[in-house]
Amino acid sequence: MNLDAYRTRVAVTGGAGFIGSNLLLYLVPLYSEYLFVNIDCLTYAANLANLSSIESRDNYRFEKVDVRNAAELTACFDKYRINAVIHLAAETHVDRSIDGPAEFIQTNIVGTFNLLERAVSVAKENPGFRFHHVSTDEVYGSLGETGTFSEQSPFGPNSPYAASKAAADHLVRSYHKTYGLNTVTTNCSNNFGSLQFPEKLIPLMIRNATERQPLPVFGDGLNVRDWLYVEDHCRAIDVVFHKGEAGRTYNVGGGNEVTNIDLVESICRIMDQMLDGDRHEELIRFVEDRPGHDRRYAIDSSRIRDELGWLPKYSFEAALRATVEWYLDNDTWLESCISGDYRKYYERMYADRLSGEK
Ligand code: NAD
Ligand code: TYD
Numbered sequence: 313m314n315l316d317a318y319r320t321r322v323a324v325t326g327g328a329g330f331i332g333s334n335l336l337l338y339l340v341p342l343y344s345e346y347l348f349v350n351i352d353c354l355t356y357a358a359n360l361a362n363l364s365s366i367e368s369r370d371n372y373r374f375e376k377v378d379v380r381n382a383a384e385l386t387a388c389f390d391k392y393r394i395n396a397v398i399h400l401a402a403e404t405h406v407d408r409s410i411d412g413p414a415e416f417i418q419t420n421i422v423g424t425f426n427l428l429e430r431a432v433s434v435a436k437e438n439p440g441f442r443f444h445h446v447s448t449d450e451v452y453g454s455l456g457e458t459g460t461f462s463e464q465s466p467f468g469p470n471s472p473y474a475a476s477k478a479a480a481d482h483l484v485r486s487y488h489k490t491y492g493l494n495t496v497t498t499n500c501s502n503n504f505g506s507l508q509f510p511e512k513l514i515p516l517m518i519r520n521a522t523e524r525q526p527l528p529v530f531g532d533g534l535n536v537r538d539w540l541y542v543e544d545h546c547r548a549i550d551v552v553f554h555k556g557e558a559g560r561t562y563n564v565g566g567g568n569e570v571t572n573i574d575l576v577e578s579i580c581r582i583m584d585q586m587l588d589g590d591r592h593e594e595l596i597r598f599v600e601d602r603p604g605h606d607r608r609y610a611i612d613s614s615r616i617r618d619e620l621g622w623l624p625k626y627s628f629e630a631a632l633r634a635t636v637e638w639y640l641d642n643d644t645w646l647e648s649c650i651s652g653d654y655r656k657y658y659e660r661m662y663a664d665r666l667s668g669e670k
């Protein structure tokens with residue numbers, strides 16, 4: 313291929329996962345003058361079929377590369393003369409990080425380190441090399457009844473997942489300060505929307521409710537998350553990648569604070585309206601709490617709003633309804649996630665979770 317036809321050649325890591333797929337579906341048609349190279353090692357959470365509508369586009373390529381493998385990364389960066397990175401590849405599920413943190417350390421910390429090393433090396437000949445690190449609000453820990461996380465909030469991660477992301481954020485910061493790498497970091501709240509793996513709350517509840525399986529709510533169900541529709545996150549990444557100040561971090565949140573139980577009940581009500589049959593709320597079960605379960609997240613996103621003009625476009629209620637509808641229309645996609653080795657893990661995990669019914 314003629315690489316010189318593309319002035320920006322972006323490696324998007326983790327592009328076959330939930331946010332990565334949504335991001336590529338958004339960016340690839342929008343920036344035909346950029347080449348997007350999706351770098352993903354295809355873990356249980358990946359699904360290349362998500363990208364079928366863009367896979368034959370000239371400005372899109374997929375490479376099965378593991379960010380833990382520095383040699384594979386070097387070969388891929390050389391092959392496409394990569395001069396920008398949007399880094400999403402990660403192990404992302406808190407419950408799995410509690411069961412087995414080792415992969416989280418390797419992918420989220422060592423993988424980020426490998427990418428930073430590659431970026432610094434390539435940036436010597438490409439001074440503008442941009443490194444956008446996609447991170448989470450979970451690095452800040454847990455809030456009480458009031459307050460929000462700002463970019464100045466101290467880090468206080470409580471799960472191995474959050475700690476591994478916090479370590480990666482610190483590495484990114486240090487590569488800007490020490491080596492002058494042109495980095496930006498976004499710390500985003502809980503995302504929801506189409507193509508999310510059904511280990512996370514919203515697609516898990518929709519799938520279980522469809523199957524008339526129990527809906528396991530941890531603890532008292534009063535933990536609060538600040539939900540953001542994934543398309544709004546993709547627009548935020550676009551804005552920060554292009555306009556964010558080097559070395560700066562940006563919090564991204566939808567301002568939609570909801571308790572888990574209210575959210576699960578809303579999903580049940582939407583499903584009652586969309587499907588015939590018994591009320592879905594009857595399936596809710598309160599189960600033993602997650603260890604180290606953060607009580608509340610809430611994001612102050614005034615920096616990205618005021619400095620870069622980003623605003624979420626979607627209302628929470630409308631986006632939640634559209635999301636439920638998408639999963640009901642795509643039940644084969646949902647079921648295809650729970651296959652192979654993952655099915656064994658899933659069945660064991662849910663048996664454990666429900667054995668802790670209160
Ligand atoms: P996901 O679990 O759906 O997808 C992760 C992707 O990374 C998968 O395609 C997987 O195959 C790939 N991957 C994992 N390990 C890899 C490795 N070693 N090498 C190459 N590829 C690898 O995750 P997601 O929900 O789309 O999250 C993407 C990013 O956004 C993560 O960095 C996550 O921390 C961050 N984030 C997620 C949320 C959320 O609510 N989902 C919120 C804020 C930030
Ligand atoms: P999750 O989607 O795992 O995201 P995170 O832990 O990164 O916030 O969980 C969202 C919230 O839902 C969190 O407070 C844990 C809770 N939860 C349940 O109550 N039951 C479940 O089965 C799951 C997966 C999550």
